[in-house]
Amino acid sequence: MAQPHAVVVGGGLGGLAAALALQRVGWAVTxxxxxxxxxxxxxxxALAPNALRALDTLGIGADLxxxxxxxxxxxxxxxxxxxxxxxxxxxxxxxxxxPVCVVRRGELCRLLLERLPAExxxxxxTATAIEPGDTRRPARVVTGAGEHTADLVVLADGARSAxxxxxxxxxxxxxxxxxxxxxxxVPRPERAMAFGESWxxxxxxxxxxxxGGEAYCFATGNTPAGGRSTDxxxxxxxxxxxxxxxxxxxxxxxxxxxxxxxxxWHIDTPLPAYHKGRVALVGDTAHAMTPxxxxxxGQAVEDAVVLAHHVSGSVAYVxxxxxxYTAARLPRTSTLVxxxxxxxxxxxxxxxxxxxxxxxxxxxxxxxxxxxxxxYTRPVDDWRPPAAxxxx
Numbered sequence: 087m088a089q090p091h092a093v094v095v096g097g098g099l100g101g102l103a104a105a106l107a108l109q110r111v112g113w114a115v116t117x118x119x120x121x122x123x124x125x126x127x128x129x130x131x132a133l134a135p136n137a138l139r140a141l142d143t144l145g146i147g148a149d150l151x152x153x154x155x156x157x158x159x160x161x162x163x164x165x166x167x168x169x170x171x172x173x174x175x176x177x178x179x180x181x182x183x184x185p186v187c188v189v190r191r192g193e194l195c196r197l198l199l200e201r202l203p204a205e206x207x208x209x210x211x212t213a214t215a216i217e218p219g220d221t222r223r224p225a226r227v228v229t230g231a232g233e234h235t236a237d238l239v240v241l242a243d244g245a246r247s248a249x250x251x252x253x254x255x256x257x258x259x260x261x262x263x264x265x266x267x268x269x270x271x272v273p274r275p276e277r278a279m280a281f282g283e284s285w286x287x288x289x290x291x292x293x294x295x296x297x298g299g300e301a302y303c304f305a306t307g308n309t310p311a312g313g314r315s316t317d318x319x320x321x322x323x324x325x326x327x328x329x330x331x332x333x334x335x336x337x338x339x340x341x342x343x344x345x346x347x348x349x350x351w352h353i354d355t356p357l358p359a360y361h362k363g364r365v366a367l368v369g370d371t372a373h374a375m376t377p378x379x380x381x382x383x384g385q386a387v388e389d390a391v392v393l394a395h396h397v398s399g400s401v402a403y404v405x406x407x408x409x410x411y412t413a414a415r416l417p418r419t420s421t422l423v424x425x426x427x428x429x430x431x432x433x434x435x436x437x438x439x440x441x442x443x444x445x446x447x448x449x450x451x452x453x454x455x456x457x458x459x460x461x462y463t464r465p466v467d468d469w470r471p472p473a474a475x476x477x478x
Contacts, residue, residue: 106146396410
């Protein structure tokens with residue numbers, strides 16, 4: 087019997103995780119990435135315990151932990167530095183078996199790539215059309231470098247995927263969340279410092295630890311989509327001006343060319359399904375969400391593990407298996423997209439009254455923490471991979 091073949095459209099985190107997950111259950115994979123190289127922007131990812139379990143299933147959890155810094159499930163301050171809510175890494179580990187691990191996105195992608203055959207990844211291969219196939223016909227992907235037929239196509243080309251529209255013509259697609267994020271990786275000061283996120287009016291800012299003596303600084307702000315500044319480093323500095331130490335100091339130390347500006351898009355209206363024919367959607371392509379819950383990367387890796395679990399049987403029944411994939415993933419991720427959007431609305435509010443109510447509510451949770459907070463986060467962080475996937 088011929089080895090089943092999957093074509094993955096998109097060489098980002100979701101695509102590489104799906105490729106590795108499929109390879110581990112016996113599939114041959116071809117990854118088509120439109121960029122000329124796999125060089126992700128230097129941003130950090132906060133991976134909660136659920137994401138770490140999924141990475142364990144892919145065989146890279148231990149390496150990921152070794153290259154990461156640890157953080158608690160929640161650490162939130164006001165703009166002036168007063169703590170609103172704080173749960174330590176130790177307490178997070180006690181409740182969920184792992185802390186939150188913060189790592190460079192490039193490091194995670196490297197760990198995934200190392201476990202894929204070099205010939206499996208094809209760069210400068212932009213997918214321009216897709217035919218989903220069915221139980222009788224394979225799927226087909228057209229790229230600038232040629233055509234591919236496949237038993238399965240994994241669509242992982244991002245929140246603003248053009249190919250997604252070909253599959254779901256009536257869906258409105260991703261919408262702009264109303265704000266952007268500026269970020270940079272900077273040297274970590276030698277003296278001890280507290281990490282976490284801080285909330286102000288009209289945005290948030292924060293600093294997260296990274297391994298290797300570095301830290302990740304970020305700030306969000308309400309702004310029209312597509313805007314660009316002639317000096318994004320100066321714009322990031324403006325966004326944290328007047329905020330508590332060490333935010334302004336760390337931003338000032340950033341290399342100007344290292345500052346990354348990212349418009350935030352999310353899929354506010356859930357897709358009717360995460361599959362069509364022999365095509366499965368994963369990650370941001372399926373359920374792009376705002377970064378407020380820190381679950382975008384984690385949900386993409388969960389998708390990869392669950393998808394591989396459901397298609398590990400007969401190739402002839404891939405379309406049916408993908409129905410099970412949708413049933414397993416759509417309710418969970420749709421809830422998280424909505425919850426993250428609600429939190430984003432509260433954090434980005436420019437109303438003094440709304441900001442005060444938000445901070446008081448979070449402080450009330452903090453006063454009752456960790457019990458109340460654990461009940462809120464447990465459905466997210468307590469996720470376990472499918473039993474068969476764990477055995478793999």
